[in-house]
Amino acid sequence: MIRVSALSTAPLLLVLALLGSGCGGSDGASGGGNKPAGGPGGDAGQPTGPDMKIDAGTAGSISGAVKFEGTPPTERVNSAEADAYCHGKHPDGIKSESSVIGAGGELANVFVWIKKGITGKFPLPSEPVTLRQTGCRYEPHVLGLRNGQELLIRNEDETMHNVHSLPKANEEFNFAQTKKGDEAKKKLSAQEVMVKFKCDAHGWMSAWVGVVNHPYFAVTGADGKFELKNVPPGEYEVEAWHEKFGKQQQALKVETKGDAKLSFTFKEN
Amino acid sequence: MRSQRGAVSAWLLSSLLILATILTVGAFFVLKWRPEVASEHGRGVDRMITYIIFAAGFIFVVGHLVLSTFLVKFGGKGTAAYKPMTHKTEMLFTIGPVVFMVAVSELGVLAIGGPVWNQVYTHKPDDLVVDITAKQYEWISRYPGKDGKFGRKRPDLFDDQENPLGLDRKDPDAKDDIVVRGAVYLPVGKGAWFNIQSWDVLHSFNVPVLRAKQDAVPGLTTHTRIVPTAVGRYEISCAEICGPGHYRMRGFVNVKSEADFAKWLKSQVGWFE
Numbered sequence: 001m002i003r004v005s006a007l008s009t010a011p012l013l014l015v016l017a018l019l020g021s022g023c024g025g026s027d028g029a030s031g032g033g034n035k036p037a038g039g040p041g042g043d044a045g046q047p048t049g050p051d052m053k054i055d056a057g058t059a060g061s062i063s064g065a066v067k068f069e070g071t072p073p074t075e076r077v078n079s080a081e082a083d084a085y086c087h088g089k090h091p092d093g094i095k096s097e098s099s100v101i102g103a104g105g106e107l108a109n110v111f112v113w114i115k116k117g118i119t120g121k122f123p124l125p126s127e128p129v130t131l132r133q134t135g136c137r138y139e140p141h142v143l144g145l146r147n148g149q150e151l152l153i154r155n156e157d158e159t160m161h162n163v164h165s166l167p168k169a170n171e172e173f174n175f176a177q178t179k180k181g182d183e184a185k186k187k188l189s190a191q192e193v194m195v196k197f198k199c200d201a202h203g204w205m206s207a208w209v210g211v212v213n214h215p216y217f218a219v220t221g222a223d224g225k226f227e228l229k230n231v232p233p234g235e236y237e238v239e240a241w242h243e244k245f246g247k248q249q250q251a252l253k254v255e256t257k258g259d260a261k262l263s264f265t266f267k268e269n
Numbered sequence: 270m271r272s273q274r275g276a277v278s279a280w281l282l283s284s285l286l287i288l289a290t291i292l293t294v295g296a297f298f299v300l301k302w303r304p305e306v307a308s309e310h311g312r313g314v315d316r317m318i319t320y321i322i323f324a325a326g327f328i329f330v331v332g333h334l335v336l337s338t339f340l341v342k343f344g345g346k347g348t349a350a351y352k353p354m355t356h357k358t359e360m361l362f363t364i365g366p367v368v369f370m371v372a373v374s375e376l377g378v379l380a381i382g383g384p385v386w387n388q389v390y391t392h393k394p395d396d397l398v399v400d401i402t403a404k405q406y407e408w409i410s411r412y413p414g415k416d417g418k419f420g421r422k423r424p425d426l427f428d429d430q431e432n433p434l435g436l437d438r439k440d441p442d443a444k445d446d447i448v449v450r451g452a453v454y455l456p457v458g459k460g461a462w463f464n465i466q467s468w469d470v471l472h473s474f475n476v477p478v479l480r481a482k483q484d485a486v487p488g489l490t491t492h493t494r495i496v497p498t499a500v501g502r503y504e505i506s507c508a509e510i511c512g513p514g515h516y517r518m519r520g521f522v523n524v525k526s527e528a529d530f531a532k533w534l535k536s537q538v539g540w541f542e
Contacts, residue, residue: 074542076431082407082451082520098431160517198429200514203407203450206430244431 045190046148047213052120054230060254062114063227064262066220066240068107071268073099073244078204085159086136086202094204097141098244106224107266109142110242111194111210113217114228115249117236122214128152128185131197131207133161133177138197138207142243144217145209147191155182162200167192170211174200193241208243233258240264275345282344283337290333294326304477307503307524309496311480313385320381324373389481389494396462396494399453402434403465403472403485406514408505409433410453414445414539427468438541445539451520456530457500465491475508476522482508497524 077093080086086094100108128150132139136157145151155161155177164174169190177184188195188211199205210217218226228238233256239249245266254260296302306315343349354362400411400419411434413419420436420443427435433450436443455461465474467485474493475482478501483493507518525533 079450079452203429
């Protein structure tokens, strides 16, 4: 027998080990801090007690529009060159959605909700609310859901996204969706207006999620209009929130079967 | 007495060493292991690399030849006797190689590398000035706009989506600053002077084709100068492990003809315009 094996294979093993160490590694973007519910800026927990029953015979509504006055801010365009997929979708860059203003000053993406005046527990819808990542942006940019309702987060792009929520009252999450079709279901279990979502892979991406204890919230569309239906008669404080222009509150009274009108005007800040 | 088994082992091991040497040297000449070069100083960097490889390669080849010869000549002959060296021999074999290596490597590198260093770190008055900001995990470039002045950056104004450089809108110089995410644009044949900063941790601005590599250090502004020599799109890949997303911290340097660059610059809108 020839004794060469140990000596001659040692360098080979060393080379293999060196080659091996260059590969592999783990994809990070995991983790994320744990935050107990009930921190500043939100009400902890779910409302309790029997389900509220709204009398359709007396319920009214709140409707109106949100406007912007002044010179609209520049629409920033972010280059997406670092990601080949996003760059392909947006060769001229991706427009920021932080101030979507119509020709007549109609302000979109305003979250309108009843801040004070509603108590009690409302049955939760069984359908989840969907937040899509499509074309390297979050769709919708602003959305609302019920405290405890499921939020379905889906990647519809052929690139990796990283969903990172930045709540104050809810639990933070931060996870990657590496491929098209990846889905995750999350629940936010404290009332919080608003929770910012960002994508750690694409700095320009953001979404805002309003988590509310009751069903009375809406997001303005391109026409700046909103409507809250099936509101029991009573006195309320309604808040309108915009990511760039801040918050405004107004008090109003909903009469039996009445439609209370409300308009908000935001100005340059 | 040499055993037959010992002799065969020595021959095999020696052949392996020779084979490894031939493969290494062969691969050096056969494989295209260096990316193309598209910057003025890049050729100087390549000359330096080539010189070091030849200097070290020569010692590598000679070392292996000596080792294989010794293996064949003395391998398997049993335990060697210990012969103490004289003080003179010891000094000669210690200081000799040190002086030789210093002369070969350091002086060679200084002679070839000195002018390259000068090219990379001399800011010339008519250079295009580009600001580079590194952050986990993105490269952001900034151009001074029409006024030719960079505006103030304030970390407290940082907002990833709305203001990734924390530009101060109250500073009139900042108004027309052009901010580009993930890309740098340069005109071919013209010097570009880079101010490099980091928002968070150590990064390294590394553009292999342009032979540029400069650390981005939090709290410091580092510099490098590039004169691109060929139109093209070259990858920036961070060369300093900066976190779990390091592998995707990339961007592109778009080298354009002077006319195309001017057209691009004209199409850009200032961050606060």
